[in-house]
Structures are given as structure tokens and as C-alpha cells.
Amino acid sequence: MLIRTLRFYLLFFVPVLYSCTYTENKPEQMRLKIGDSIAWAAKNINEEKWEESNGINGHEIFWLRDHFTFDSVLIKERPLALHIVALGSFEVWWDGHPIGKNGKVGPSKTEEQPGKHSSYYLLPDSLAGPGKHVLAMRISNFYSIANRSFYNVRVANYVSILRFPLMYSSFMYMLTGVFLIVSVYYFFLYAANPKEQSFLIFALICTLFLLLILVEYIPVVWSYRYDVQTVRLEIIGVLSFCVAFLIPLFLYKQFFSAGLLLLSLLWVSLLLGLYVYFHGRYDFTEQLLITSMWAGSLLLTTLALIRKKVGSRPVFTALFLSGLLGCWLYFDYTLFLSFGLVILSMLYLLVLRSKAIDQAYQAALVHSERLKIDLLRKNIQPHFLMNTITSVIDWVEESPKKGVEFIEALALELDILGQIAEQKRIPLEQEIALCKSHLKVMQFRKEIHYTWEDQGIEEGDTIPPAILHTLVENGITHSTPLTDGTLAFSLRFEKNLQAKVYELSTKAKLNKAVKQREGTGLQYVRARLTESYGQNWSLESAAGSGGWITRITIYKK
Amino acid sequence: MKVLIIEDEARIAARIERFLLELMRSSGVSVTICGSLSEGIEFIRNHPPDLLLLDLNLNGENGFEVLKSVTAESFHTIIISAYKEKAIDAFNYGVLDFIPKPFDKARLSLAMERLVNKEKTKGAGVKFIFIKKTGNILLFRTEEIQYIKGSGIYTEIHFRNGRTELHDKSLEKLEQLLPDYFLRIHKSYIADSRDFEKILVQAGSKYQVLLKNGEVLPVGRTRYEELIHQIRL
Numbered sequence: 001m002l003i004r005t006l007r008f009y010l011l012f013f014v015p016v017l018y019s020c021t022y023t024e025n026k027p028e029q030m031r032l033k034i035g036d037s038i039a040w041a042a043k044n045i046n047e048e049k050w051e052e053s054n055g056i057n058g059h060e061i062f063w064l065r066d067h068f069t070f071d072s073v074l075i076k077e078r079p080l081a082l083h084i085v086a087l088g089s090f091e092v093w094w095d096g097h098p099i100g101k102n103g104k105v106g107p108s109k110t111e112e113q114p115g116k117h118s119s120y121y122l123l124p125d126s127l128a129g130p131g132k133h134v135l136a137m138r139i140s141n142f143y144s145i146a147n148r149s150f151y152n153v154r155v156a157n158y159v160s161i162l163r164f165p166l167m168y169s170s171f172m173y174m175l176t177g178v179f180l181i182v183s184v185y186y187f188f189l190y191a192a193n194p195k196e197q198s199f200l201i202f203a204l205i206c207t208l209f210l211l212l213i214l215v216e217y218i219p220v221v222w223s224y225r226y227d228v229q230t231v232r233l234e235i236i237g238v239l240s241f242c243v244a245f246l247i248p249l250f251l252y253k254q255f256f257s258a259g260l261l262l263l264s265l266l267w268v269s270l271l272l273g274l275y276v277y278f279h280g281r282y283d284f285t286e287q288l289l290i291t292s293m294w295a296g297s298l299l300l301t302t303l304a305l306i307r308k309k310v311g312s313r314p315v316f317t318a319l320f321l322s323g324l325l326g327c328w329l330y331f332d333y334t335l336f337l338s339f340g341l342v343i344l345s346m347l348y349l350l351v352l353r354s355k356a357i358d359q360a361y362q363a364a365l366v367h368s369e370r371l372k373i374d375l376l377r378k379n380i381q382p383h384f385l386m387n388t389i390t391s392v393i394d395w396v397e398e399s400p401k402k403g404v405e406f407i408e409a410l411a412l413e414l415d416i417l418g419q420i421a422e423q424k425r426i427p428l429e430q431e432i433a434l435c436k437s438h439l440k441v442m443q444f445r446k447e448i449h450y451t452w453e454d455q456g457i458e459e460g461d462t463i464p465p466a467i468l469h470t471l472v473e474n475g476i477t478h479s480t481p482l483t484d485g486t487l488a489f490s491l492r493f494e495k496n497l498q499a500k501v502y503e504l505s506t507k508a509k510l511n512k513a514v515k516q517r518e519g520t521g522l523q524y525v526r527a528r529l530t531e532s533y534g535q536n537w538s539l540e541s542a543a544g545s546g547g548w549i550t551r552i553t554i555y556k557k
Numbered sequence: 558m559k560v561l562i563i564e565d566e567a568r569i570a571a572r573i574e575r576f577l578l579e580l581m582r583s584s585g586v587s588v589t590i591c592g593s594l595s596e597g598i599e600f601i602r603n604h605p606p607d608l609l610l611l612d613l614n615l616n617g618e619n620g621f622e623v624l625k626s627v628t629a630e631s632f633h634t635i636i637i638s639a640y641k642e643k644a645i646d647a648f649n650y651g652v653l654d655f656i657p658k659p660f661d662k663a664r665l666s667l668a669m670e671r672l673v674n675k676e677k678t679k680g681a682g683v684k685f686i687f688i689k690k691t692g693n694i695l696l697f698r699t700e701e702i703q704y705i706k707g708s709g710i711y712t713e714i715h716f717r718n719g720r721t722e723l724h725d726k727s728l729e730k731l732e733q734l735l736p737d738y739f740l741r742i743h744k745s746y747i748a749d750s751r752d753f754e755k756i757l758v759q760a761g762s763k764y765q766v767l768l769k770n771g772e773v774l775p776v777g778r779t780r781y782e783e784l785i786h787q788i789r790l
Contacts, residue, residue: 383614386639386658391568393659447567480592 022164024156025074027066027135030054034062036107041093041136055150059142061107066135066153070128074155080128081158082121087149087226088141089115094127095134103226109142117226118219122158143227147280169217175340179210182347189354196357201250202350205243209343212239213336233282240286241275244293247342251297254349255304255312267296294323297342311349318345368424368531374524375466376421378473391445406444413437420465425532428461432491435472439489442476449486450476456493463502464528470521471504471550479508479548500554507547529554561606562590563597564637569658573610573637576662580669594623601630608672609634613647624650625694629687631710631725633733635668649684651734675733682736686714688722695722702739704748704774705731717752717770742766742784743777750788756781 031050039045040063047065056062074080082099084092089103089112099122103115127133141149154161183206190199215235218224224232249264271289278285298319304312322338378384388410396403416434420426432454439450472489481487488507493500522541529537529552536555541548560577564570570590577588589606591597594613601609609627613620613636620643627634628651635654636647644655654668670676686697697716706713707728714722724731732739732747740750748766756776757765764776766784776784 382639382641382658387566387569390572390659391566393661394568394572445566445568447571 022156022160023073023077024154024161025068025070026154027068029067031065031067032056032062034060036061036063036138038138040065041096041098041138043096043134054152055148056141057148059109059140059144061105061138061140064137064139064151066137068133068135068155070130070133070155072130075128075130077157077160078125078128079158080123080155081161082123082135083118083154083156083161084121084137085118085150085152086115086137086139087117087144087146087229088139088151089113089143089226090137090139090151092121092138093136094121094123096136097127099123099127105138105140106142107140112140112142114143114225114227116223117229118223120161123155141226143225144230145227146230165217165220169220172213172217172336175336176210176213179206179213179343182343183207183210186350193357196353198250198253198350198353201246201253202346205246205250205346206343208239208243208246209339212236212243212339215239216336237275237279237282237285237289240289241271243339244271244289247293247346248296248300250346251300251304251315251349254346254353255300255307255309291326294319294326294338298323311352314348315342315345318342364531367527371524371527371531372421375417378417378466378469387445388441395444402444406441409437409440409444413441417466423465425462426465428457428463428493429459431463431465431468432457434466434469435489435491438469438472446476448481449484451486451488452490453488454491454493456495457491458493458495461493461500464532467525467528467552468502468504470525474521475504475506475508475548479506479510481508498556502552502554503549504551505544505547505549510543510548525552558584558586558608559604559606560586560588560608560610561597561600561604562588562610563594564590564610564612565592565594566612567592569612569637573665576665577610577669579662580666584673598623598626601627605631607632610637611635612637614638614640621646621650624652625687625696626689628652629689629694629725631727631730633672633730635672645680648678648680648682651683651686653678653733671733675729677733677737682739683734686724688714688724690722697722699736702749703752703768703770703772704746705739707745740784740787742780743775746774748774753788756784 030053031047032053032055033040033050034056045065050065054064054066082092082094084090084102086102089101089105091101091105092099100119101115102119104111104113106112135153137151139151156164183203186199186203186206190196190203193199215232218232245264245268248267249260252263253260271292274288274292275285278288298316301312301316301319305316318341322341325338325341392403392406392410395406413434416430416437420430420434432452436452439452442448443450468491475489476487479487490505490507492503492505494503495501522539526539529539533554536557538553538555539550540553541550543549558581562570562573562577564573570592574588574590577586589600589604591600597611609630609632611623611627611634613623624634624636624647633653634651635656636644636652637656637658637660638647639658641657644657647655654671656664656668671678682699684699686699686702688695688697697714701716701718703715703717705724705728706715708723710727712724712726712728712731714724716722726734728741728745728747732741735747738750739747741747748768752768752770754767754769757767757773759765762778764778764781765773766776767773
């Protein structure tokens with residue numbers, strides 16, 4: 001299923017991105033000179049003392065001259081337009097003719113009015129003939145907060161130059177929509193199930209990822225001041241850093257469990273090192289972080305694959321494919337495409353996880369139903385029912401009055417069992433009432449004098465249903481009364497800061513045949529304790545002085 | 558008649574005892590009650606009764622183990638149990654009767670009549686024969702028995718494969734338990750009628766039956782007519 005989805009994903013996006021190409025022209029030469037002279041706007045001037053560069057450090061007023069050659073192929077694309085990306089305000093001349101300006105150039109920060117980072121200028125066909133052309137820009141960059149400012153120019157068909165970014169970004173925004181829904185969905189899942197940290201991590205990854213796409217492609221739809229560009233790049237850096245941290249963390253959590261904290265500390269310090277060391281080299285840093293993330297994830301997944309972890313194969317495939325894409329396509333697209341691939345495979349892991357959770361839930365449900373049935377069966381199983389009925393008949397025949405008493409005791413026991421059958425925990429008082437009514441019934445059947453005493457019982461304390469009852473049943477089955485014909489049960493309750501202790505002792509002669517092996521009774525007790533307290537309980541059952549002692553300890557979490 | 562009741566429900570044990578004493582007043586009966594299985598088994602070892610009334614939880618793991626050991630004994634066993642659906646299994650293992658709980662005096666009386674009148678058990682008869690031998694209990698399928706010969710208070714069971722084993726039950730008691738195709742042909746013989754080849758009449762009104770494997774068994778004079786009638790050879 002995952003592979004089919006991946007195939008669709010690739011078949012859909014890759015050709016679409018490939019179709020988004022068009023003919024464009026970039027400058028053959030770029031010359032820069034610090035200073036200011038309107039004469040430098042002319043088409044032909046002596047550029048001997050001009051620096052060969054398209055960017056400067058620091059804040060200046062300066063000129064840039066870009067040389068183009070238009071061939072017949074480009075001419076066919078008319079009308080043409082210039083797309084200028086600049087960290088500065090400027091005025092622009094084409095072959096000596098002024099064709100536009102961006103903000104207001106000034107010799108100082110107070111006199112400059114900052115322009116947009118990205119701007120477009122239509123080239124009249126009369127100025128766009130075949131042959132050599134010169135673009136001259138008068139620039140000031142006092143608002144720049146970057147160490148170095150760059151000035152890039154492209155020429156292409158007027159419509160294509162506007163439409164192309166819209167085309168490829170629209171697909172990226174589609175991707176954003178997908179991840180928006182997935183992230184919201186997993187945030188909700190996490191809210192409903194706070195124990196599942198993977199849901200949170202995944203929702204975060206999806207959110208960061210969609211923010212990353214938004215920030216990356218925002219220039220297409222929002223024309224912002226040139227100084228905002230640096231802020232935008234910083235944000236991209238931080239987002240890449242977070243994603244590069246979280247994706248391998250998520251994979252590690254899915255495949256392995258031990259040493260998560262140590263490993264994530266190591267990983268975050270490695271990424272932080274890269275981030276700080278290469279800070280300011282925006283695209284490069286981003287690429288480095290993402291490549292590290294990829295390498296880290298691939299390493300983890302390979303380990304998982306070797307250890308045959310569930311779901312490691314599709315994740316490995318996705319990482320491998322994204323690696324291939326990375327070698328094949330320009331970084332901008334690959335980043336998001338391969339991210340998309342990896343996140344799809346992670347989604348698959350989460351689906352597996354959800355399936356496991358669902359199965360565990362179903363199993364727990366079935367288990368609870370089982371216990372409920374076990375409880376209800378206690379008093380309709382033939383051994384109890386038929387022996388009781390036979391004894392009732394006998395009592396009725398011999399002494400109707402006693403018979404009625406017996407039936408009433410039985411009715412009480414059945415009534416309590418009926419009341420508690422649906423509960424996972426019941427008040428301790430109710431459990432004691434159940435034990436007492438059972439002893440009364442058994443007294444009529446066995447003609448043994450059963451006694452019950454309890455001490456230290458705390459009001460409002462609860463206990464899983466019929467567990468003491470089960471222990472009492474075991475006591476009756478496995479012991480013989482003392483010589484005076486009595487069999488005494490006593491329950492002691494103790495509570496301290498760490499635990500609650502229920503101790504039920506049976507004072508009697510033990511039958512020789514009491515086996516070490518655990519009967520179905522104790523299995524029921526254990527299952528009920530696990531249902532209510534997870535692992536936080538213990539049960540000891542052993543022969544003690546003058547009888548049998550069973551101790552249930554419930555630890556505070 | 559010595560009767561042992563193994564029943565852990567005091568009230569029910571007393572009820573059985575009371576009914577027994579009322580039913581068997583004329584023939585004289587002594588009743589012992591054991592409140593637990595282990596106690597009962599121990600008692601049997603030293604004082605074998607003439608009849609065992611056993612309350613057995615046949616849903617438990619060792620119910621049938623106990624059943625095997627008691628049916629290998631010389632006396633008849635009647636099960637009194639809450640697990641009605643296990644009756645057929647109990648009969649297969651060789652009990653004389655199965656009384657489901659709750660029971661009344663009439664039902665117990667029926668069982669006692671079956672015992673006293675040496676009536677055959679209901680149903681298809683015992684499927685497995687258990688034999689005590691050197692401390693173990695061996696299991697044989699009733700199907701494998703060719704004939705049984707009375708030998709004092711014991712019986713010799715002859716299997717088709719030539720094997721012979723001694724059983725503690727008398728010929729009369731086994732006859733009650735065995736399926737219908739086992740016929741009493743002689744005061745000392747019971748044989749599987751499906752194995753009869755023909756009946757030989759010798760000089761001096763001496764009758765014999767020839768088995769398919771060539772073996773010849775004696776037929777009692779008084780039983781000849783009945784036998785002819787039953788098998789129509």
C-alpha cells in the first residue's frame with residue numbers, strides 16, 4: 001500500500017516540476033563599482049576599474065552593470081521582462097534608458113527608502129533586439145541586515161517569469177494542505193491519547209514542515225521589503241534545524257527504545273554545531289542540516305532493517321528514493337519532495353502503531369468482558385449451583401424455616417454479584433458483604449461454622465470485584481475446619497505512603513492435596529489486579545501459622 | 558453391604574446416607590462418609606467397599622484420573638455429580654450409574670436397584686477398561702476384548718491380540734458394564750458375540766462356541782437356548 005502511494009506521489013510531482021521550465025537568460029558578466037555617478041547608466045562606458053562581482057559586504061551606495069547577449073531563441077519569447085532579486089533599493093537602466101526603480105536610493109539610511117526584495121520590469125520590444133545589452137543599477141543597501149548583499153537578474157518571457165514560480169509553488173502549497181490536515185489530525189490524536197508521544201512528534205514535524213514550505217515559497221505571493229529577506233532565511237534555518245532534529249528522533253522512537261535521551265542530546269549537539277558554525281550561509285546551512293538528517297535517518301533505518309523491525313523496509317525505501325531525488329533534482333524541490341516521501345513513510349509507521357494500539361485496546365476489551373463473564377459464571381457454574389440447589393432441597397425437606405433462611409442468603413449473594421458484575425472496582429464494604437453472604441451459603445451447605453472478621457477497613461476504599469470472594473472460595477475448598485468445627489477468615493487492611501495491603505488469612509487445617517500450582521481462582525485475581533492496577537501490585541499466597549495467608553499489595557504509582 | 562460416600566458437601570453426604578439407610582434397611586448397609594477425595598482414596602486402600610458413591614468434579618483436571626483408578630477396582634462406582642453433561646464420559650469409563658445433582662430418593666433408589674438386580678447399564682456400555690498392574694493403571698479399549706473368563710474373585714480378560722490381563726471386578730460386575738454384544742455364554746465366560754463362528758454341539762449335550770480365530774469356548778447348558786435365540790447362527 002505504501003509503495004503504491006509513493007509511486008503515485010512521484011509520478012504526480014516529478015513530471016509536474018519538470019514541466020515548469022522555460023527559456024531564460026542570465027548575465028554573462030557582472031561588474032560592480034562603489035561610488036555614485038549618473039554617467040555609469042550609459043550603455044557603453046569604460047569598465048576597466050570595475051570589480052567583477054554581484055554583491056558587496058557592508059552598507060554602501062554603489063553601481064552594478066550586467067551584460068547580456070540576446071539570441072534568436074530568446075527574441076521569440078518577447079515581450080521580455082527582468083526579474084531582479086536584490087538586498088537593496090535601486091534605480092535601473094537598460095541600454096542607457098531608465099526602465100524603473102525599487103524604493104528610493106540614498107547615500108545614508110535616513111535618505112534611503114527601502115525597496116522590495118524581488119521586483120519585475122517589462123522590457124519594451126524596441127530595447128530587446130538580438131545582440132548585446134547592458135543593465136545598469138544604482139543601488140544603496142543601508143537597510144540590509146545581512147553580512148553580504150547579492151543582486152541577481154534574469155530575463156525571460158514576461159508572462160512565464162511571473163507564472164513559473166506560481167506553477168511550482170502551487171504544487172508545494174498542495175503539499176502544505178496535506179500536511180496541515182495530517183498535523184491537525186495528529187495533534188487531535190495526541191490530545192485524545194497523551195501517552196503516545198510519537199503522535200505529538202509527528203504532528204510537530206508536519207507543522208514545521210508546512211511552515212517551512214510556506215516560508216520558503218512566500219516570495220511568490222508576497223512582495224516584501226528587502227531587509228525582510230534575511231529574517232526569512234533565519235526562520236528557514238531554525239525550521240530546518242528543528243525538522244532535522246525531530247525526524248531521526250521520531251524514527252528512533254519507533255524502531256528502538258533504549259537510550260533515547262542520550263542519543264537525542266548527541267544529535268542535537270551535532271546539529272547545533274553545524275548550525276552555529278555555518279550560520280549566515282543560509283542555503284548551504286539548510287542543505288547541510290537536511291543532509292545530516294537524511295544520513296542520520298538512513299543510518300537508524302538501516303540498523304532497524306538489520307534487526308528486522310516492523311515497518312523499517314518502507315521507511316528505508318522512502319529514504320533511499322529521497323536520496324536519489326536529491327542527486328537528481330535541484331535542492332529546492334528535492335527538499336520538499338523527499339521530505340514528503342519521508343513523512344509519508346513515517347505516516348505509514350504511525351498507521352502501524354495505531355493498528356497495534358487498536359489491537360491492544362480490543363484485546364483489553366475482550367479481556368474485561370472475559371473477566372465479567374468469569375465473575376458471572378462463578379455462581380451459575382454447575383458445581384456451585386447444583387450443589388447449592390441439592391442442599392436447599394435437603395434443608396427445605398428437613399426444616400422449611402432453615403431452608404428459607406438458606407435461600408435468602410443465596411439471594412443476597414446472587415444480588416451482590418449481579419450488582420458488581422459490570423464494575424471494574426467496587427467499594428470494599430460491598431466486597432466484604434459478598435464474602436459474608438457466601439460464607440453463610442456455604443455454612444448451610446458444608447455445615448461448617450465459618451467466621452469472618454475484618455480490621456482497619458477504610459471507608460471509600462475500592463477493590464476489583466470478587467477477588468476476596470475468590471480467595472474465600474479457595475480457602476473453603478482447600479482447608480478443613482479446626483477440631484471445634486470452625487473455619488475462620490480474617491481480613492486485615494493496612495495503608496502507608498507507598499502501598500495498600502490486603503491480607504486475608506484462613507485459620508484452618510490445610511488439606512494435604514493443596515497444590516503449589518496456581519488454580520483458575522488465583523488467575524482470576526491476578527487478571528483483575530492487572531486490569532485495575534497495571535504492574536503496580538503483588539500477590540503472595542503461602543501457608544502461614546495456623547492456616548493460609550494471602551497478601552495483596554497495591555503500590556502507589 | 559459396605560458403602561463409601563465421597564462427598565465434600567456435608568449436607569449432601571448426609572442426604573445420600575439417609576436415603577441409603579432408608580432404601581437398604583432390609584439388606585443391612587453400613588455407610589462411611591469421606592469429606593475429601595484424598596481422604597476417600599486413602600480409605601479405599603485399607604477398606605475396599607462394596608459400592609462407591611463418588612461426587613466428582615469432572616470439570617477439574619484430575620477428575621478422570623480419579624475415575625480411572627476407581628473403575629479399575631473390584632467394586633462398582635456410582636457418580637453423583639453436578640456436571641450432567643459428563644455422564645456419557647463417565648459411562649465410557651465404566652461407572653455403574655450417573656446421578657445428576659440435584660437428586661431425590663427415587664433416583665438413588667433406581668441406582669440401587671440397578672446394583673442389586675445386576676441390571677446392565679444404560680447406553681452403549683463401557684468403552685475403556687482400566688486395569689491395575691504393578692502400581693500403574695493400564696487402559697484398554699473394550700473393542701479389543703475377545704472374551705473374559707471368571708477366575709475366583711478376579712477375571713481374566715483375553716484380548717484379540719492374545720494378551721491376557723487380570724481385572725479386579727467379578728464377571729457379574731463386568732457383565733453389567735459391557736456393551737450388548739458381549740454375551741454370557743457360561744457361568745465363567747463372557748465373549749464378544751461378533752467373533753462367534755459357530756456353535757458346536759458335542760456328544761452328551763456338551764456345547765461349545767467356535768470363535769473366528771479357531772479358539773473354542775464352553776457354553777453352559779442352561780445358556781444354550783438363549784444363545785441360539787440371541788445370535789441366530
